[in-house]
Amino acid sequence: MKKRIFLPVILIVLLAAAGCKKYVDKGLPDQFDDKTFWRSEDNVRSYSWPFYELFPGYGNGGSFGDFYFTSFTDDQANTTFQNFTLNVPSAASSWDFSTVRKANIMLERIDAVPMPDEAKKHWKGVARFFRALVYFARVKDYGDVPWIGRSMDISDTAMIYKPRDPRTLVMDSILYDINYAVDNMRVKDQTNTVNRDVALALKARICLYEGTWRKYHTKLGLPDAGKFLLAAKDACEKLMASPYKLSADYQSNYNSLDLANNGEVILYKKYLPGYLTHSVIGYTTSSSQMSGLTKAAVESYLCTDGLPISLSPLYQGDNTIKVTRSNRDRRLLQTIDTFLCYNGNLVQGMSSSTGYRPSKFLQPLVANVLAPYNDTDAPLFWLAEVLLNYAEAAAELDNLGQYAFAQTDLDKSINLLRVRANLPPLQYAGAQKVAVNGAGYADPKKDADVTSLIWEIRRDRRAELMMDGFRYADLMRWSKGDYMSSATHPDIFKGAKVPDNGAVLRDANGYITPYKAATSRTFADPKNYLLPVPSGQISLYPNGTLAQNPGW
Structure with a gap:
């Protein structure tokens, strides 16, 4: 029988056991004895469990995760208006390096642990993996x-x-850390824990981001x-040479009660009633208004002839949800529901900010549809993203003149x-340039500074990863903040x-407008490509030591 590891359960048990032992030995259950802890590989493993909290997945209980809740993009309209940061905050949870310190401590302690060199290399790879993840x-x-790159104490003011x-x-x-992880982590450790393949997937994600950031943010003059x-x-x-295979059903990656046997998934977050649950299904089922897909997002999906809606004779318009869904990319059909729900037209008490009800994450067999008791598993790294990357x-390499792109590159990636x-x-x-069914085409909506090949690859990425938490970062790295x-x-x-019903806000053409007419959002370039460094942090440093980002 396949061994299944429930990380949250193990973490709770280990912490409880560690607390009892400290109480017996020291009488101080709230203190961590660094000198006596590092005695075995099991102790190193238990030290590593809290790193997994860095993976939000669908969130924990009522907290928001990477999927659906990351609605600050051009793909969703949040139920309440969202804007870019307008003022420099005094503090921000994102300016935090405590997990870096934890990884550094682990790296510095491993050599003293009595275990084989292979194990030491693996666990150093784990520490470097998570340090790379945080710094990314x-x-x-x-x-x-x-x-x-090392742990500090209170006297180390220079660091x-x-x-x-x-x-x-x-x-x-970061690249050095993730390369070390790839070269030294085990091919397989315990089931559903980070390993060499997970490190490869993270490396691909990191390096694609950085490579395109440097390519498109030309004013920064970044090399390599x-x-x-x-x-x-x-x-x-x-990873593509490994035995991972695409699931037959796109939606099964998002609404599965158990991803353990899904051959597409490289790492997932396990949810289990009574131990760890989430709220994604609850928020797309309850009477609280949902953050629906935008007109821009829905129109980005292709028709079944492979052409964009502006070129396809199969496109039937958008007068009703039925015709909007007709002859369209199957991913759209699994992402939005068969009905519209909005103010003045509730369906089973439900409404969406845009009328489009997100249905991608729904699972009728879930133990409890109410938030925060949902227990479907969340993919963290999976083959579809790898193929898109x-x-x-x-x-992009072909566009830089550093690789000769060919049909085989499409056939072994997005064409699957x-x-x-x-x-x-x-x-x-x-x-x-691109073609479909032997006929070349260029999307009339294509940006002038983007080739047709890259445009269509980006379209597939958008459709495949809709509401998965990637879109905002994609726009930033492509230098497309103006979207x-x-x-x-x-x-x-x-x-x-x-149609008008006296309750829903619409524009002159009958499209739902989630916000009042005067509402607007403007992207400031280059200011909004990066967050402001919290003023409270700057004030802690000697004058001028910690610089602020451009535009702030």
Whole structure:
């Protein structure tokens, strides 16, 4: 029988046991004895369990996770208006390096633990994996950050008040960490724990982000975009050569009660009634208004002939939800429901900010549909993202003149996803142009500074990962923050076309408007590409040591 590891359950048991032992030995159950803890590999493993809290998944209980709740994008309209940060905060939970310190301590203690060298290398890889994960999040938020490569005590003021290191140094350090993890972590450790394949998936995610950030944020003059893109492509190829296989059903990755036997999933977050649950289903089932998909998001899906709605003769318009869903990418059909629900037109008490009800995460067999008691598993790393990362990295490298893109690159990546989505394969016509069913085309909505090949790969990424928590970061790395501006992209503040009922807000063409007419959002370039460093942190440093980000 396959061994199943329930991380939250193990963590609770270990912490409880550790607390009892400390009480017997020391009489101080609230203290951690660093000198006597590092005695075995099991102790190292137990020290590593809290790192898994870095994976939000669907959230914990009533807290929000990466899926559905990350609605600050052009794909969803939150039930209440969301805007960019307007003022520098005094504090921010994202400016936190406590987990970095925890990883550094683990790295420094492992050599003294009586265990084989193979085990020491593996656990150093685990510590470096999570340190890379944390620093990747910090770089996405702030750009330059202090790189802290060792643990500190209160007297180490030089390190405590260290200024921000250049992004290039930090990202090279992250790459070193994740490469060490790939080279030294076990192929398999305990079931559903981080291992070499998870490290490869994280490496691909990190390197694609950084490579494209450097390619498109040209004013920053950052070097080595190709180095990171090649690293992303190579990591993906290794995973694509592994026995992972796409699930037959797209939705099963998101509404499964147990992902243990899903051959597409590389790592997942396990939920179990009574131990750890979430609220994704509850928030898309209750009478609380849902954050629906925008008109912009729905219109981005292809028709079943592989063409965008502006070119396809199969597109029937959007006068009703039935025609909106007709002849469309199967992923759209599994992402929004068959009915519209909105103010003045509730369905079983439900309403959506845009009329489109998110249905991707629903599972009728869940133990409890109410929040926060949902127990479907959340994918953390899975093959679909790897295939998308590969296609994009390969296309970007070709665009840089560092790789020769070919049809085979599409056939072993996004065309596999298109089969599942009931779409014809994308064909490569050379020179970054594309075709479908033998006929070349270019989407009239395509940005002038993006090639047709990259545009269509981005479209597939958007459709495949809709509401999965990637979209905001994608817009930032592509230097497309203006997609979030309502003046230049008004469809991000629109929903379905519906008749007037006296209760729902609509524009002159009958599309739902989630917010009042005067509501607007403007992206400030370059200011909004990075968060402001909290003023409280800056004030703690000697004057001028901790610099603020541009525009703040």
